[in-house]
Amino acid sequence: MTVLSVRGLTVRFRMRESAPVRAVTDVSFDLAAGECLALVGESGCGKSVLASALLGLLPGNAETAGSALLAGAGDDPATDLIAADEAILARTVRGRRVGLVPQSPAAHLTPVRTVRAHLTETVRRLTGTRGRDALRTATEAAAARVSFPAGHLDRHPHELSGGLAQRAATALALVGDAPLLLADEPTTGLDRDLVDRTVDELRRHTGATRALLMITHDLAAAARIADRVAVMYAGRLVEIAEADAFFGTPGPRHPYARGLLDALPERAFRPVPGRPPELAALPAGCAFAARCAHADTACATQPPLTGGLACHHPHTAPADLVHPPQAAEAPGA
Amino acid sequence: MLELLSLTAGYDRRAPVVRDVTLTLAPGEAVGLLGPSGCGKSTLARVAALLHRPDSGRVVIDGEPARGYRHRAPRAQRTAFGVVFQQPRQSADPRLRLADLIAEPLRATGRPEGAADKAAETADTVGLGSDLLGRRPHEVSDGQLQRACLARALILRPRYLVCDEMTAMLDASTTAALVGVVEEYRRETGAALLAVGHDRVLLDRWCDRTVEWSELGSRHDGLATAKPPAEQSPSVR
Numbered sequence: 001m002t003v004l005s006v007r008g009l010t011v012r013f014r015m016r017e018s019a020p021v022r023a024v025t026d027v028s029f030d031l032a033a034g035e036c037l038a039l040v041g042e043s044g045c046g047k048s049v050l051a052s053a054l055l056g057l058l059p060g061n062a063e064t065a066g067s068a069l070l071a072g073a074g075d076d077p078a079t080d081l082i083a084a085d086e087a088i089l090a091r092t093v094r095g096r097r098v099g100l101v102p103q104s105p106a107a108h109l110t111p112v113r114t115v116r117a118h119l120t121e122t123v124r125r126l127t128g129t130r131g132r133d134a135l136r137t138a139t140e141a142a143a144a145r146v147s148f149p150a151g152h153l154d155r156h157p158h159e160l161s162g163g164l165a166q167r168a169a170t171a172l173a174l175v176g177d178a179p180l181l182l183a184d185e186p187t188t189g190l191d192r193d194l195v196d197r198t199v200d201e202l203r204r205h206t207g208a209t210r211a212l213l214m215i216t217h218d219l220a221a222a223a224r225i226a227d228r229v230a231v232m233y234a235g236r237l238v239e240i241a242e243a244d245a246f247f248g249t250p251g252p253r254h255p256y257a258r259g260l261l262d263a264l265p266e267r268a269f270r271p272v273p274g275r276p277p278e279l280a281a282l283p284a285g286c287a288f289a290a291r292c293a294h295a296d297t298a299c300a301t302q303p304p305l306t307g308g309l310a311c312h313h314p315h316t317a318p319a320d321l322v323h324p325p326q327a328a329e330a331p332g333a
Numbered sequence: 334m335l336e337l338l339s340l341t342a343g344y345d346r347r348a349p350v351v352r353d354v355t356l357t358l359a360p361g362e363a364v365g366l367l368g369p370s371g372c373g374k375s376t377l378a379r380v381a382a383l384l385h386r387p388d389s390g391r392v393v394i395d396g397e398p399a400r401g402y403r404h405r406a407p408r409a410q411r412t413a414f415g416v417v418f419q420q421p422r423q424s425a426d427p428r429l430r431l432a433d434l435i436a437e438p439l440r441a442t443g444r445p446e447g448a449a450d451k452a453a454e455t456a457d458t459v460g461l462g463s464d465l466l467g468r469r470p471h472e473v474s475d476g477q478l479q480r481a482c483l484a485r486a487l488i489l490r491p492r493y494l495v496c497d498e499m500t501a502m503l504d505a506s507t508t509a510a511l512v513g514v515v516e517e518y519r520r521e522t523g524a525a526l527l528a529v530g531h532d533r534v535l536l537d538r539w540c541d542r543t544v545e546w547s548e549l550g551s552r553h554d555g556l557a558t559a560k561p562p563a564e565q566s567p568s569v570r
Contacts, residue, residue: 041504042476042504042506042507043474043475043476043477043503043504043507044473044474044475044476044477161370161371162370162371188501188502189419189420189498189501189502190370191369191370191531191532192531192532192533193369194370217503217504217505219505259506260504260505260506261505263504263505263506263508263509263510264505264509265508265509265532265534265535265537265538265539266534266538269509269512269538270509271506271507271508271509271510271513272506275460275462278464
């Protein structure tokens with residue numbers, strides 16, 4: 001069952017004195033229940049703007065086009081997250097139908113309130129639980145769900161380690177039993193063990209009934225739990241692939257995606273040459289052409305996303321195994 | 334040579350986070366310091382860069398003991414270090430344009446002449462386009478801001494670089510690019526490096542040797558009792 005269906009999503013920011021910033025351009029993808037899609041790309045490629053658009057949290061100077069249909073429960077009609085007004089989003093969508101796992105739990109939690117206060121408020125608002133004892137039980141159950149130790153419930157955010165703060169934020173995201181979990185850089189700044197634990201927990205909570213959209217620049221985290229990978233470059237999706245094929249054999253097909261994987265220290269440790277283009281001054285053709293070794297005159301026109309790929313000169317898997325070592329270097333295995 | 338000798342440091346004398354740690358950087362050497370979050374490795378990095386006064390122990394810079402910490406450090410010692418922190422947003426003054434952010438150390442040490450040109454030149458070596466130099470931190474991405482912070486660390490041509498989780502917030506390509514810039518600078522100048530982090534794959538690839546936080550302490554001198562390379566890797570036996 002499709003939980004989220006995004007079609008032609010475009011976000012532009014009007015600027016007072018300069019050309020508009022084209023943060024997201026013509027993005028389309030589907031996300032099914034039980035599936036984890038990792039959205040990866042360099043910083044500044046538009047990933048987080050996409051997340052904000054799906055939550056209706058764009059600033060006032062944003063102009064949007066396209067749609068993002070979030071399936072309704074049972075026979076309820078789908079909701080277009082892009083067109084819905086603030087009242088609908090605030091009362092029925094955020095927390096209830098889309099759970100957000102934030103980038104920085106320390107910044108997401110209110111510093112002057114305890115974890116218990118956060119959870120109790122969320123439980124009361126989202127589940128309608130009333131009565132002291134019932135609330136207390138439900139709060140502790142919500143904490144137990146993410147293995148947050150009950151003894152730490154009365155602590156304030158600054159008294160928690162990074163891992164526990166992350167769990168507290170995840171617990172809040174799960175209270176509403178939302179069918180779509182949106183994780184925006186959930187592992188930034190965490191050490192490797194904590195990254196692995198955090199994404200494993202997210203994967204576990206996705207289960208068979210929810211869908212997880214994980215926005216990340218951490219390729220190892222994506223390789224660990226994603227079913228599919230979407231690569232974003234300069235506001236566009238340039239490749240969507242099955243995670244096994246993408247991180248293993250035959251590897252990515254878009255030259256940018258190949259360059260991104262080659263930058264990993266366990267691979268070539270070689271940066272993608274050049275710089276990402278300014279989102280306010282994108283070329284008419286392929287935005288990656290200026291950094292691409294394969295670019296030619298064909299790249300002056302925008303390649304459409306067909307068959308999960310937007311490139312005029314994609315890498316094709318060598319039939320004669322010219323590069324056998326690459327298959328052996330898959331990360332996060 | 335940078336010697337960190339029996340350092341104990343922290344924020345409460347009764348509960349130091351760094352206890353009796355000794356670590357030595359040979360001239361031109363790149364040392365990776367590996368440890369989980371919260372272990373105290375950032376505190377050690379701050380002491381090494383003279384940004385935090387230890388409770389006890391000594392920092393010896395090229396044979397000369399550190400004569401002060403923070404603003405009490407003599408300029409000649411203070412400017413021997415270039416430091417890059419994990420979070421560029423928290424280590425950049427939001428009011429400064431990137432060009433001024435990068436030139437700040439020149440102005441702070443009384444060398445404002447030609448600061449703008451020098452800043453532009455250094456920005457170029459870290460891969461920061463001149464079109465970005467007029468912007469303020471909120472107008473650039475994390476990766477771009479961290480490039481500016483690296484340029485700021487390099488502009489006084491330090492003999493020691495301390496990179497505390499420099500790439501933890503960055504994507505793979507920006508990480509590889511910034512490490513490339515640091516290594517190019519070290520090739521050119523022979524500067525030594527203390528790279529603090531939690532990513533073993535990265536530090537092993539980047540540094541001459543990687544030291545585990547748990548191996549440091551009174552009985553383990555990072556240099557004198559350094560194990561042969563074959564034994565340092567846990568994958569070997």
